[in-house]
Amino acid sequence: MIRVDIQSKNFGATPVLGSIRFDVSNGQTIALVGPSGIGKSTLLRIVSGIDSDFRGTVVRPEKQAVVFQEPTLLPWRSALENLCIIHPNLPKDRALDMLERVGLGGMAALFPGQLSLGQQRRLSLARAFVGAPEMLIMDEPFVSLDAQTGRAMLTLTKELIAETGPATLFVTHDIHEADVLADRVLKLQAGPQGAILAV
Amino acid sequence: MQSPDTRLTPLFSILGLLALWTVAALLTNDAQVLPPPWGLLGPLQQEFASGELIKHLGSTLSRVIWAFCLAMILGVSLGIAMGRSPRLNAWLDPWLVIFLNLPALVLIVLCYLWIGLTEAAAIIAVTLNKVPNVAVVLREGARACDPALDALGQVYRMSWRTRIRHVLFPQLAPFIAAAARSGVAVIWKIVLVVEFLGRSSGVGFQIHLYFQLFDVAMVLVYALSFIGVMLMVEWLILQPLERRVSRWRRA
Numbered sequence: 001m002i003r004v005d006i007q008s009k010n011f012g013a014t015p016v017l018g019s020i021r022f023d024v025s026n027g028q029t030i031a032l033v034g035p036s037g038i039g040k041s042t043l044l045r046i047v048s049g050i051d052s053d054f055r056g057t058v059v060r061p062e063k064q065a066v067v068f069q070e071p072t073l074l075p076w077r078s079a080l081e082n083l084c085i086i087h088p089n090l091p092k093d094r095a096l097d098m099l100e101r102v103g104l105g106g107m108a109a110l111f112p113g114q115l116s117l118g119q120q121r122r123l124s125l126a127r128a129f130v131g132a133p134e135m136l137i138m139d140e141p142f143v144s145l146d147a148q149t150g151r152a153m154l155t156l157t158k159e160l161i162a163e164t165g166p167a168t169l170f171v172t173h174d175i176h177e178a179d180v181l182a183d184r185v186l187k188l189q190a191g192p193q194g195a196i197l198a199v
Numbered sequence: 200m201q202s203p204d205t206r207l208t209p210l211f212s213i214l215g216l217l218a219l220w221t222v223a224a225l226l227t228n229d230a231q232v233l234p235p236p237w238g239l240l241g242p243l244q245q246e247f248a249s250g251e252l253i254k255h256l257g258s259t260l261s262r263v264i265w266a267f268c269l270a271m272i273l274g275v276s277l278g279i280a281m282g283r284s285p286r287l288n289a290w291l292d293p294w295l296v297i298f299l300n301l302p303a304l305v306l307i308v309l310c311y312l313w314i315g316l317t318e319a320a321a322i323i324a325v326t327l328n329k330v331p332n333v334a335v336v337l338r339e340g341a342r343a344c345d346p347a348l349d350a351l352g353q354v355y356r357m358s359w360r361t362r363i364r365h366v367l368f369p370q371l372a373p374f375i376a377a378a379a380r381s382g383v384a385v386i387w388k389i390v391l392v393v394e395f396l397g398r399s400s401g402v403g404f405q406i407h408l409y410f411q412l413f414d415v416a417m418v419l420v421y422a423l424s425f426i427g428v429m430l431m432v433e434w435l436i437l438q439p440l441e442r443r444v445s446r447w448r449r450a
Binding site for chain 1 (some may be wrong): 347348350351353354355357358361365366369372444447448450
């Protein structure tokens with residue numbers, strides 16, 4: 001379960017986030033929507049623990065995974081190594097199974113630069129799910145993909161979430177993505193002291 | 200892959216340099232001032248047969264290796280720390296500027312004066328001359344590291360060893376390679392000065408000896424022999440290493 005209780009987040013003197021409270025229970029998926037620049041990615045960085053410079057508390061499980069807006073892979077390591085380095089206790093056959101599962105069977109030895117953007121995103125997804133995370137954060141994971149690849153990725157993600165059951169929080173601008181994946185949608189809107197959740 | 204013509208270009212370039220040297224030697228017409236390339240074969244054979252050449256090349260190479268390793272370890276560590284910590288950089292940047300502009304000769308003389316005419320003083324002097332250059336290159340490398348990969352290491356709770364090995368060092372590899380290659384080239388020249396001024400062995404010492412005897416052929420024999428050694432280091436160690444760490448770029 002994720003428990004978010006943020007009182008404020010500022011960049012210097014500029015307030016970015018105001019009072020924000022919500023919970024995400026195990027197996028639940030929450031979509032976070034809102035206009036560009038409102039602070040959605042900042043909120044995700046706080047929830048995932050990348051940004052600890054804020055007032056408030058976030059309680060998160062030990063096993064977490066993040067799917068970044070860009071695939072954010074290690075370009076100097078093969079697809080298989082990208083899974084095994086991040087998850088050092090992962091058996092090799094399980095990593096190969098996961099690559100097969102996301103449609104990268106036979107590509108274990110390739111470097112990320114030899115994969116298409118869609119394949120890199122699949123690898124990023126494999127990296128997130130192969131560790132069986134209890135918490136999953138995704139920041140616009142399907143952005144800049146063509147419609148067909150985007151649909152395939154969306155279906156795959158939905159299946160993997162159903163199989164793994166993490167508490168999931170993801171940012172999207174696409175209401176269709178939110179409809180397909182999310183149990184609940186939270187909307188960020190501008191407030192007097194930074195962004196707050198719309199009622 | 201390079202075409203055969205391109206691969207042979209360096210060879211033709213070297214042959215061109217030898218031709219230029221030959222023409223200059225013929226024009227000078229004084230083997231004491233500038234012997235032709237073939238005029239070095241006799242002295243080279245003589246020094247090799249007596250064991251002197253190997254002994255002095257070995258002494259210089261040993262100093263180069265020590266100073267290179269120390270300069271790389273210190274310079275890489277300092278550069279990474281300064282590149283990642285703006286506060287540390289603010290404190291140490293003026294020191295770096297001072298050491299970068301301190302003439303090599305001053306550092307060598309001060310090390311000999313303060314420590315004595317010892318092997319340690321010689322190696323410390325060379326190391327101190329090179330550390331600022333390595334640190335500057337690596338500082339830029341550390342600044343150019345992708346913050347998204349830092350975030351990756353953080354959220355997936357990678358151990359610090361894993362982060363250094365799989366995230367940090369691969370990003371810094373081109374900078375380390377650049378610092379290493381320029382480092383080797385600079386270090387051996389400084390080692391020669393150190394030997395010239397205060398050691399009783401090494402290529403620099405021999406050059407000093409034959410300078411006093413005005414034996415240009417021997418000066419060239421020792422200088423060119425060590426250039427040969429350093430070219431072997433470059434071709435057999437540094438370039439293959441660089442190709443290996445950057446193979447993913449060509450995949």
